[in-house]
Amino acid sequence: MAAVAETGSPRAAxxxxxxxxxxxxxxxxxxxxxxxxxIFFLTPPIYMFITSLKxxxxxxxxxxxxxxxxxxxxxxxxxLTSPQYLTFFRNSAVVSLVVVVITMIISTLAAFSxxxxxxxxxxxxxxxxxLTYLIPETxxxxxxxxxxxxxxxxxxxxxxxxxxxxxxxxxxxTVPFATWIMIGYFASxxxxxxxxxLIDGAGYFQMLTKIFIPVALPGIIAAMIFAFTVSWAxxxxxxxxxxxADQMVLPAGIVTTLIKGDVFNWGQIMGxxxxxxxxxxxxxxxxxxxxxxxxxxxxxxx
Amino acid sequence: MADVLAQxxxxxxxxxxxxxxxxxxxxxxxxxLMALPLIVLIATLxxxxxxxxxxxxxxxxxxxxxxxxxxxxFLFNRETFWMVVKQSCIFAITAVVFKxxxxxxxxxFVHNVPAKGQRKWRGMLLIPWVIPPAMSTLGWFWLFxxxxxxxxxxxxxxxxxxxTWLGDPYWARFSVILVNIWYGAPFFLIMYLAALKSxxxxxxxxxxxxxxxxxxxxxxxxxxxxxxxxxxxxxxSLIVTFANFDIVRILTxxxxxxxxxxxxxxxxxLGIEGGDISLGACVSLFxxxxxxxxxxxxxxxxxxxxxxx
Numbered sequence: 001m002a003a004v005a006e007t008g009s010p011r012a013a014x015x016x017x018x019x020x021x022x023x024x025x026x027x028x029x030x031x032x033x034x035x036x037x038x039i040f041f042l043t044p045p046i047y048m049f050i051t052s053l054k055x056x057x058x059x060x061x062x063x064x065x066x067x068x069x070x071x072x073x074x075x076x077x078x079x080l081t082s083p084q085y086l087t088f089f090r091n092s093a094v095v096s097l098v099v100v101v102i103t104m105i106i107s108t109l110a111a112f113s114x115x116x117x118x119x120x121x122x123x124x125x126x127x128x129x130x131l132t133y134l135i136p137e138t139x140x141x142x143x144x145x146x147x148x149x150x151x152x153x154x155x156x157x158x159x160x161x162x163x164x165x166x167x168x169x170x171x172x173x174t175v176p177f178a179t180w181i182m183i184g185y186f187a188s189x190x191x192x193x194x195x196x197x198l199i200d201g202a203g204y205f206q207m208l209t210k211i212f213i214p215v216a217l218p219g220i221i222a223a224m225i226f227a228f229t230v231s232w233a234x235x236x237x238x239x240x241x242x243x244x245a246d247q248m249v250l251p252a253g254i255v256t257t258l259i260k261g262d263v264f265n266w267g268q269i270m271g272x273x274x275x276x277x278x279x280x281x282x283x284x285x286x287x288x289x290x291x292x293x294x295x296x297x298x299x300x301x302x
Numbered sequence: 303m304a305d306v307l308a309q310x311x312x313x314x315x316x317x318x319x320x321x322x323x324x325x326x327x328x329x330x331x332x333x334x335l336m337a338l339p340l341i342v343l344i345a346t347l348x349x350x351x352x353x354x355x356x357x358x359x360x361x362x363x364x365x366x367x368x369x370x371x372x373x374x375x376f377l378f379n380r381e382t383f384w385m386v387v388k389q390s391c392i393f394a395i396t397a398v399v400f401k402x403x404x405x406x407x408x409x410x411f412v413h414n415v416p417a418k419g420q421r422k423w424r425g426m427l428l429i430p431w432v433i434p435p436a437m438s439t440l441g442w443f444w445l446f447x448x449x450x451x452x453x454x455x456x457x458x459x460x461x462x463x464x465x466t467w468l469g470d471p472y473w474a475r476f477s478v479i480l481v482n483i484w485y486g487a488p489f490f491l492i493m494y495l496a497a498l499k500s501x502x503x504x505x506x507x508x509x510x511x512x513x514x515x516x517x518x519x520x521x522x523x524x525x526x527x528x529x530x531x532x533x534x535x536x537x538x539s540l541i542v543t544f545a546n547f548d549i550v551r552i553l554t555x556x557x558x559x560x561x562x563x564x565x566x567x568x569x570x571x572l573g574i575e576g577g578d579i580s581l582g583a584c585v586s587l588f589x590x591x592x593x594x595x596x597x598x599x600x601x602x603x604x605x606x607x608x609x610x611x
Contacts, residue, residue: 026516030414034423037408041430041484047452048441065452110340117333125337131597132348134538136545138566139589142573142582143351143358146365172347179340204332233434235548236566240574251436255552266444273437284432288425291432295489296496 045274052076052271059266075271085272087246088253091163092276095249096231098167103174103227104220110175111182112208116194126183133176141240144169148241163247169237174227181226181297185219186212222294225287229280250276358583365580373584382560382568387588389475390564394544394592397482401543402536404483405490412491413498424495431488439552442481443468446553471561474554478562481549486542490535497531498524534603537596544592565589 051059053071063069079085113119114126148159159165189212197207213220238252245257254276258269284291362369377383412423430438445452446467454464467477505523514522525532547566550556556563556571563571565588573582 026414030411034408034411034415034427037404037411038423038426041427041488044438044441044445044484045429045433047445048438051444059450065450065455106339106343109336113333113336117329117336119330119333119337122333122337125341127601129340129344131600132344134541134593134596134600135348135352136541136566136589136593138545138547138569139355139586139593140348140351142569142579142586143355144347145574146358146579147351147354169347171343175340175343204329229432229434233436235434235436235551236570239551240570251434251548254440255436266447266450269440270444273440277433277437280432280434281429284428285425288421292424292428292492292496295492 045277048270048274052267052274054267056265056267075265075267076275079268079272079275084245084257085253088248088250089276091248091253092232092250093279095163095166095170096228096279099170099174099231100224100227102167102171103178104224106171107175107179107182107223108208108213108220111179111186112212114179115183115186116212117204129176129179132172133180137173137234137236140172141236145240160241161243161247163242163249165241166231166234166237166249169241170231170234173234174230178223178227181223181294182216182219184297185216189215218290218293219297221287221290222297225283225291226294228283229291232280355583355587358580359587361580363578363580373580377581377584382563383585385560386563386565386568386585389562390544392475393479393482393546393550393564394540397479397486397543398536398539400479400483401486401490401539402532404487405494405535406532408487408491409494409498412495424492427491428488430485431492435485435548436552438485439481439549442477442484443553446477468554469558471558474558474562478550478553481553482543482546485549486539489539493531493535494528497528501527530603534600537599541593541596545589 047066050066050068052075053068053073055070055072055074058068058070110129114122114129145160148165152158152160159168193211193215194207197211202210233251235251235255238249239256242248242252245253248256254269254272258265258272358365359373360368360370362372408427412420412427415423444450448466448469451464451467453467457464465473468474501524505527506519509519509523544564545566546564547570550562550564550567551570554562556567560568565585569582569586572578572585576582
């Protein structure tokens with residue numbers, strides 16, 4: 001651009017210069033607004049962090065709430081030594097990891113079958129899978145509650161107030177979208193690859209494990225991240241189906257047990273929330289591209 | 303001669319074809335088996351409960367007698383119900399409009415800065431979406447605290463009267479919508495950014511040569527090119543926002559005096575906390591129309607894509 005301006009006529013140089021000024025002005029304004037939006041988007045987590053470093057006395061004192069005068073780690077220490085909080089964390093971790101495994105097994109098999117093998121009604125099923133993703137959990141929790149009560153009455157299996165029941169119902173949140181992501185990735189694998197595998201005498205299962213899963217690995221990682229973050233963050237199902245503190249997962253546990261009585265220990269609540277948000281944040285920090293691929297897969301595919 | 307030839311070739315073809323058919327049958331059986339876990343899961347834990355909730359909505363409180371539409375009639379006569387309908391619509395529409403606008407603008411700002419820095423900005427701007435909403439809402443709850451609100455502390459310094467964020471019905475409505483926008487806008491940002499990147503640069507160059515202003519570029523190039531993604535993102539977000547639970551539940555639990563209840567939180571209050579399962583099911587069923595509406599549009603979109611491909 002600069003070279004053109006130098007060699008061109010003076011008139012052109014002026015024009016190019018004004019265009020460059022325009023562009024620079026646009027850039028400056030972009031930075032200004034980006035900065036403002038970053039402040040808006042990051043204020044709550046930063047304020048949570050500030051509060052989590054304060055003792056209860058400092059939280060209650062009339063000082064500048066945006067500054068820590070006597071930083072302390074006592075909130076984090078007491079959280080990490082509290083058996084209750086560690087139980088929440090363990091429940092959350094077990095539930096999320098098992099749900100990821102279940103989701104991946106169900107959705108990889110289904111996506112392979114729907115994207116490649118086809119059977120009567122498979123196209124309808126693929127669309128149906130996507131539509132079930134749109135049925136919100138807020139529509140399902142009341143009938144599920146009643147169904148669980150019914151199961152208890154007839155089979156004597158108590159499903160209410162057990163953390164493992166979340167393992168059964170979370171896949172309804174994760175499987176449809178994970179399948180949808182995987183169908184997209186599987187469908188983009190060239191047909192020649194599976195023909196070559198068939199000629200070499202591979203069975204369908206080998207085709208899936210030796211070709212599809214390795215080739216579509218980015219999609220699988222994206223789907224796993226999606227499944228993990230959804231089951232880590234869900235709030236409604238644990239609120240509806242677990243009641244006693246030792247059966248709770250993090251989001252419900254923090255909200256119901258730490259907020260009690262008139263005196264809220266805000267430093268501890270904020271620390272607990274931040275620690276609870278740490279696993280998804282870490283995954284996001286290290287696997288940002290996969291995370292975003294999973295987010296945008298539904299809309300930009302095709 | 304020709305007949306015979308056709309016959310023999312037909313016979314030759316017939317054998318592989320019947321073999322092929324068996325093959326295909328086996329193939330489709332395997333395919334069905336592979337998809338079976340998915341079908342069972344969706345049928346038992348999504349479709350069945352959804353239909354069951356329609357049945358539940360027609361039973362009386364003790365779930366023993368069929369009462370037809372009496373529950374709906376009861377709801378229609380309650381003032382709270384209409385308030386919840388109104389609040390759900392205000393909540394969902396306002397939040398989605400602002401999420402879409404903010405997402406669109408911020409996506410442009412990010413797209414404007416040099417490619418090297420984009421990753422960093424995008425990384426920071428997506429954080430609200432990554433933190434589990436239940437936990438970040440607790441942070442907001444503390445920011446809105448009646449006696450220790452950190453916002454009010456700033457307002458006091460610059461001489462603005464302090465605000466009762468969650469105590470006053472109007473401010474409470476404002477607050478739940480604000481938190482929802484904060485949480486959801488990054489999703490729009492990411493979607494739009496991906497879409498912006500897929501618009502060919504040549505179109506803008508051609509427009510620049512024709513002397514188009516930036517506004518014309520957005521109106522005649524960006525918006526038409528992104529139309530599909532914009533509409534599908536808005537539909538998605540409309541469903542999710544309409545069915546939102548976490549934010550309202552944690553911030554206000556529907557208060558003050560039920561003014562901020564939306565369908566999901568009210569259904570939870572009636573059905574799980576109040577023990578009136580049929581009435582709760584009834585309330586949650588009102589999320590169905592918006593769902594059906596969205597489904598029609600999305601199906602059309604999927605079909606269109608199928609035809610293009």
